[in-house]
Amino acid sequence: MDKNSKIYVAGHNGMVGSAIVRNLESKGYTNVFGKSSKELDLTRQIEVESFFESEKPEYVFLAAAKVGGIHANNTYPAEFIYNNLMIESNIIHASYKTGIKKLLFLGSSCIYPKHCEQPIKEDFLLTGLLEPTNEAYAIAKIAGIELIKFYRKQYNCDFISAMPTNLYGINDNFDLDTSHVLPALLRKFHEAKLSNSKEVVLWGTGKPKREFLYVDDLADACIFLMNNYSEMMHVNIGVGEDIEIGELANIIKRIVGFEGEIVNDLDKPDGTPRKLLDVNLLGSKGWTYTTNLEAGISKVYDWYLKSHL
Template identity: 75%
Template sequence: MEKNSKIYVAGHRGLVGSSIMRCLEGQGYSNIITRTSKELNLMRQAEVEKFFEEEKPEYVFVAAAKVGGIVANNTYPAEFLYNNLMIELNIIHNAYVHGVKKLLFLGSSCIYPKLAPQPIKEEYLFTGLLEPTNEAYAVAKIGGIEMCKFYRRQYGCDFISAMPTNLYGINDNFNLETSHVIPALVRRFHEAKLNGDAEVVIWGSGEPRREFLYVDDLADALVHLMNNYSGESHVNIGVGEDLKISELAEIVKEVVGYGGEIVKDSSKPDGTPRKLLDVSLLESTGWKHKTGLADGISKVYAWYLEQPEDKIKR
């Protein structure tokens, strides 16, 4: 990409999309176009066709998606499948029709089989059954990967896909009913500190292992791949190392400055024992993560403290 290339970031207000915007602007890219969901409904073919015809972007980052936690995925699977497939179909097809130079589709590590060997390599896709609780979302994301692959094969499009590990960062969701583990822990330890609570309860045994990537590192990797990678295989994006949930809780506790105890509720489920991505392909392109977990959580907590209460409790 040139610094004045016309770049469209779909989903620019989300956790990932807003980070891509910060990264592009920080690196001096000056011709970035965006649309809010009110301005452009990505599920409507005619609107997307009109947008691409009028704007003619040269590069496209597809970070737009309907996302949610386990409860939402279980309750609204048809919506997760339909909405995400329509977004992908419309953007990727119109990128081909209107001659986009390069497109990067952002997937999710939930595409891999529930019981995939660890660490998870790109070639493990389609080798086993998906996790039932987010199957609809995973199927939709697999559809986007396959679209990029087959449009490359049939039409010669330079469309690539990236699969991030568990993410956290600025603009995250801190709603305790719908948030992921790091923002949930940050809020729970912070509120426990304010309330003088003697303990904070975490679900399960604390033994499951997870990998976490700071979202600004993800954005840097995506821009790097847009400029340096052109292959059919999707690319895992992660840090290549994991830790126990109990160890994660201790890090968050220290960052927040909470002085009480951590109690494990073994009656709650642990979930998948381990999920770690193999990042060999990514690192072979010359990229490696920069932000350590404690440093990243410190940045998130500092940002959290600056937010109005209605925003962090959305």
């Protein structure tokens, strides 16, 4: 990408999209833009195609998606599969029709089978059954990967896919009904501290392991891939290390300064037992993460205190 290339970031107001915009602008890209959901409904094909025909972006980061944690995915599966299928299909097809130079589609590590060999390599996709609690979202993201693959194959489009691990960062969702585990815990511990509660409830056993990537590191990886990668295979983006949820809870407890106890609710689901990505493909291209977990959580908590109080 040239510094003055016209770059459209779909989902620019979300956690991932806003991080991509920040990273692009910090690197000196001067023609980066997005559209809010009120300005452009990405689930409507006619609106998306009209937008691409009039704006004619050269590069597209497809970071727009309906996202959420276990509870949200399990409660609203129809919304998760419909919205994500429509968003990705409309943007990918419009990008092909208007002849953009390159597109990066962002998926999710939940595309991989529930009981997957660890660490998870890119070619483990579609080798086993999915985790039931987020199956609808995963199927939509798998469809996006396949769209990218077949548009490359049939139309020779320079479209690529990246699969981030669990993300956290500035502009995250802290709604306890729809958020992912890290921001949900951060909010729980903060509110328990304010109310002088004696305990914070942790869903499940705390034994499942998860890998966490700071969203600004993801954004840096996306721009790296846009400039340095052009192959059929989707690329895992992660840190190559994971942590038990119970240990994560203790780190957040310490950062927030909560002095009570952590109590496990064993009636709640654990979800997938482990999701650790093999990041050797991305590493072989020359990229690695820079933000360690405690430093990243501290940054997010500082931002949360300033923006939510």
